Amino acid sequence: MSDYNFAYLDEQTKRMIRRAILKGLAIPGYQVPFASREMPMPYGWGTGGVQVSAAVLTPDDTLKVIDQGADDTTNAVSIRSFFERTAGVETTTTTQEATVIQTRHRIPEEPLSEDQILVYQVPIPEPLRFLEPRESETRKMHALEEYGLMHVKLYEDIARHGHIATSYAYPVKVEGRYVMDPSPIPKFDNPKLGDMPAIQLFGAGREQRIYALPPYTQVVSLDFQDHTFEASKADQVCGLCGAEDSYLDEVIIDDKGGRLFCCSDTDYCEGRRARGYKGPAFPGSEVAA
Amino acid sequence: MTPLLSVQGVTKHYGAHIGCADVSFDLYPGEVMGIVGESGSGKSTLLNCMAGHLPPDAGQVIFDTRGDGPRDTLTMSEPERRMLGRTDWAFVHQHARDGLRMGVSAGGNVGERLMAVGARHYGDIRERATDWLDRVEIDSDRVDDRPTTFSGGMQQRLQIARNLVTGPRLVFMDEPTGGLDVSVQARLLDLLRGLVRDMGLSAIIVTHDLAVVRLLADRLMVMKSGRVVEAGLTDQVLDDPQHPYSQLLVSSVLQV
Numbered sequence: 001m002s003d004y005n006f007a008y009l010d011e012q013t014k015r016m017i018r019r020a021i022l023k024g025l026a027i028p029g030y031q032v033p034f035a036s037r038e039m040p041m042p043y044g045w046g047t048g049g050v051q052v053s054a055a056v057l058t059p060d061d062t063l064k065v066i067d068q069g070a071d072d073t074t075n076a077v078s079i080r081s082f083f084e085r086t087a088g089v090e091t092t093t094t095t096q097e098a099t100v101i102q103t104r105h106r107i108p109e110e111p112l113s114e115d116q117i118l119v120y121q122v123p124i125p126e127p128l129r130f131l132e133p134r135e136s137e138t139r140k141m142h143a144l145e146e147y148g149l150m151h152v153k154l155y156e157d158i159a160r161h162g163h164i165a166t167s168y169a170y171p172v173k174v175e176g177r178y179v180m181d182p183s184p185i186p187k188f189d190n191p192k193l194g195d196m197p198a199i200q201l202f203g204a205g206r207e208q209r210i211y212a213l214p215p216y217t218q219v220v221s222l223d224f225q226d227h228t229f230e231a232s233k234a235d236q237v238c239g240l241c242g243a244e245d246s247y248l249d250e251v252i253i254d255d256k257g258g259r260l261f262c263c264s265d266t267d268y269c270e271g272r273r274a275r276g277y278k279g280p281a282f283p284g285s286e287v288a289a
Numbered sequence: 290m291t292p293l294l295s296v297q298g299v300t301k302h303y304g305a306h307i308g309c310a311d312v313s314f315d316l317y318p319g320e321v322m323g324i325v326g327e328s329g330s331g332k333s334t335l336l337n338c339m340a341g342h343l344p345p346d347a348g349q350v351i352f353d354t355r356g357d358g359p360r361d362t363l364t365m366s367e368p369e370r371r372m373l374g375r376t377d378w379a380f381v382h383q384h385a386r387d388g389l390r391m392g393v394s395a396g397g398n399v400g401e402r403l404m405a406v407g408a409r410h411y412g413d414i415r416e417r418a419t420d421w422l423d424r425v426e427i428d429s430d431r432v433d434d435r436p437t438t439f440s441g442g443m444q445q446r447l448q449i450a451r452n453l454v455t456g457p458r459l460v461f462m463d464e465p466t467g468g469l470d471v472s473v474q475a476r477l478l479d480l481l482r483g484l485v486r487d488m489g490l491s492a493i494i495v496t497h498d499l500a501v502v503r504l505l506a507d508r509l510m511v512m513k514s515g516r517v518v519e520a521g522l523t524d525q526v527l528d529d530p531q532h533p534y535s536q537l538l539v540s541s542v543l544q545v
Contacts, residue, residue, distance in 0.1 A: 146405065149404075
């Protein structure tokens, strides 16, 4: 243990954040303003997520941090060590063992359970922001449920690309009421948002907003009647573990145009490989390239 | 016959200055009312008060709603007033940039009001947008172009299409031909006159251009220093102005 208060933030701050979280859970999808604190990391590195994690962590928790699906990249490693130092909690990279999972841009492939909390890092919480720059106006639009503008964005996509080309941060409607930005997760993950047993909390540090999805909340991705929502991924299998159902990253592996598709969720991929699955990247595997 | 819009004693002060004072009139369905006056005479203040953009200090603006009959729009709840603004009302700004979304294609601009009232079928929205572009004489293959690539006159016509697509009953226009050159003005006026007559629209047009009201308006109000100094049938006021200011206004028009 260190000289920090448990989980870095002082108790009054955590209390303030917990109140915002409770309000967010009571009004699913509603952006609750909160007094975001300076954190010892730059904005854009997950200051909102870290504050929410700090507020929900208890000494018995086990923390997992995901950065774009991976457990071993800078953001994930540094936030994990941050909480190891300031809270002394156990950390893990295994999805099932974790009780609190802070994530950036992905939902784990393994289904989550009721005793887990998923904390998202959110850069821009306002789904209407790029269409309507005035905060006073977007708040009014949320309050009065004026969401026609959200469809203008999707209309523009179809007009320009022939299909809804928005592939991440795809807007959703929560419980038939608030339109919400699910943070920049790929739209492949959108169907997992709804009816999830785990609590989902969203923290935006720079924008000072917290919002939440309680367990088993109805979440619907917006679409048109004649251009329906489709959860898309690369039409490949994972080169390392051969998984067909997981979201894939495309990785350049040499300077001769060589590329590898592999699971973006490293824990899922490693788990499968440990159980003996092999992808086409390994010569002689049953799923040949 | 119930007036579509009944304005009673609308007054707006800016501090010690008068914006507009004690303006009252009735507008009947299908009628076009012109409001003329020099800069600073309170025409735009009055228009913004009626359209709900500015809260007046006193007065009533009673609109004959489809559902509940005549209601004072100033005491309506904000959601109801905004709903009116998307459905039965339309507002054409002097500068098309104020009324358009410049980052969104022409089709998206026209479709926005449809989507705002619940249209969720892409094909239908696009079809209606294309149809309206056609009606305001914009080539339908420009439907995916942004308004930034349009000329001033086209932008203004696009703004009109965007406003009329939901079939409003009352249109507020603030200097719709301002800033356009005369030949473009003439086409726009011609178009507006056609649309207003075909759709049986009621309109309130604020302008300082007497030619606009001569062409479009049935009735006319002349404003000076925030007050209405003369009102009547358009031809009557323009051909036989009674108030000294109206006389000055009419005689100030250059004869070519």
